Amino acid sequence: MRPGVLEHGYGVGPKLLFRLIRLMSGRPAPDAAKLTFYRPDFYGTHMKTFTQEAMRGRSTWSVGDRELMAAYVSKVNDSPFCVGAHTATATRAYQDGERVAAVLADLDSATIEEGLRATLGMLGKLTSEGTLNADDIRAVLSAGVSRQQIEDALAVGFAFNTTDRLANAFAFQVLSQEGFEAGAKYLLKRGYR
Amino acid sequence: MPAEGEKRSIHHLLVDRILQGPGRAPADQRARAFDNANLPEPLGPLLDKVATKSAQVTDADFATAMEAGFTDDQLFELVICAAVGESTRQYEAGLAALAEAIADTEAG
Numbered sequence: 515m516r517p518g519v520l521e522h523g524y525g526v527g528p529k530l531l532f533r534l535i536r537l538m539s540g541r542p543a544p545d546a547a548k549l550t551f552y553r554p555d556f557y558g559t560h561m562k563t564f565t566q567e568a569m570r571g572r573s574t575w576s577v578g579d580r581e582l583m584a585a586y587v588s589k590v591n592d593s594p595f596c597v598g599a600h601t602a603t604a605t606r607a608y609q610d611g612e613r614v615a616a617v618l619a620d621l622d623s624a625t626i627e628e629g630l631r632a633t634l635g636m637l638g639k640l641t642s643e644g645t646l647n648a649d650d651i652r653a654v655l656s657a658g659v660s661r662q663q664i665e666d667a668l669a670v671g672f673a674f675n676t677t678d679r680l681a682n683a684f685a686f687q688v689l690s691q692e693g694f695e696a697g698a699k700y701l702l703k704r705g706y707r
Numbered sequence: 708m709p710a711e712g713e714k715r716s717i718h719h720l721l722v723d724r725i726l727q728g729p730g731r732a733p734a735d736q737r738a739r740a741f742d743n744a745n746l747p748e749p750l751g752p753l754l755d756k757v758a759t760k761s762a763q764v765t766d767a768d769f770a771t772a773m774e775a776g777f778t779d780d781q782l783f784e785l786v787i788c789a790a791v792g793e794s795t796r797q798y799e800a801g802l803a804a805l806a807e808a809i810a811d812t813e814a815g
Contacts, residue, residue, distance in 0.1 A: 516769050519779035553780075556730065557787050560721035567714050592762035636801075644793070645800040651808035664805050669714045672798040679790035682761035683753075 545686035578607035593678035602698035632657035741792030749775030757789040
């Protein structure tokens with residue numbers, strides 16, 4: 515990671531935790547996890563709380579749907595670490611890799627529910643253009659998506675529009691497929707706390 | 708408190724913390740990074756890329772800022788402010804569009 519303090523600047527507690535993770539999993543802690551332990555009072559504590567609420571809090575979107583939204587937003591942001599992490603997590607949550615791959619390859623032709631397609635399209639437009647208008651929202655409502663579901667999806671968008679930028683700027687190390695799958699197992703069991 | 712209220716209040720706490728709380732970078736620099744506006748030259752290339760095309764950030768962007776005297780900890784904070792700032796503008800634009808669409812529906 516860059517700058518160097520994100521590689522070497524951790525206190526005794528996080529260093530012990532990272533060592534424990536390596537011992538238990540056989541892999542180093544992913545950079546996404548490490549970042550939240552660097553001066554957590556500045557960023558990590560609040561961001562972990564927000565992300566946990568957006569991704570695992572009460573919502574009528576399933577965990578798989580929200581992980582797919584995370585992967586899709588990350589693809590639009592061209593964030594290889596986050597695409598890998600959330601493709602693996604959505605795949606594991608749905609137990610359906612073809613569904614996830616189809617959405618990431620071509621949203622328009624993927625065989626998914628129309629409401630989910632419209633919501634992913636809305637998040638994609640917001641991420642690439644930086645804004646939405648009321649007509650964009652009306653199109654999603656017309657596809658049968660509720661107001662609350664749109665609010666929930668926008669929260670996922672905030673979480674990953676932030677995390678994708680940090681993954682790219684701080685140069686998170688892209689993991690092996692096995693590493694992403696181990697991370698997915700952890701995120702589905704323990705969440706983002 | 709409903710779940711969405713919780714998310715918005717956590718978002719406010721995050722934004723308030725990174726902009727108003729103690730930091731190694733001055734609060735006015737953190738605000739400029741958050742707004743992606745009026746950035747001094749050595750920070751501009753790095754922080755504008757974080758906000759608008761983060762996949763293009765390079766080691767050289769960090770090196771330029773560090774040669775100008777910015778520390779790792781200051782850059783840690785300023786990059787976070789730039790990322791959260793752009794994401795916040797998008798989040799708020801989405802919520803505002805939703806509020807407008809719902810208001811029209813209810814009025815109609």
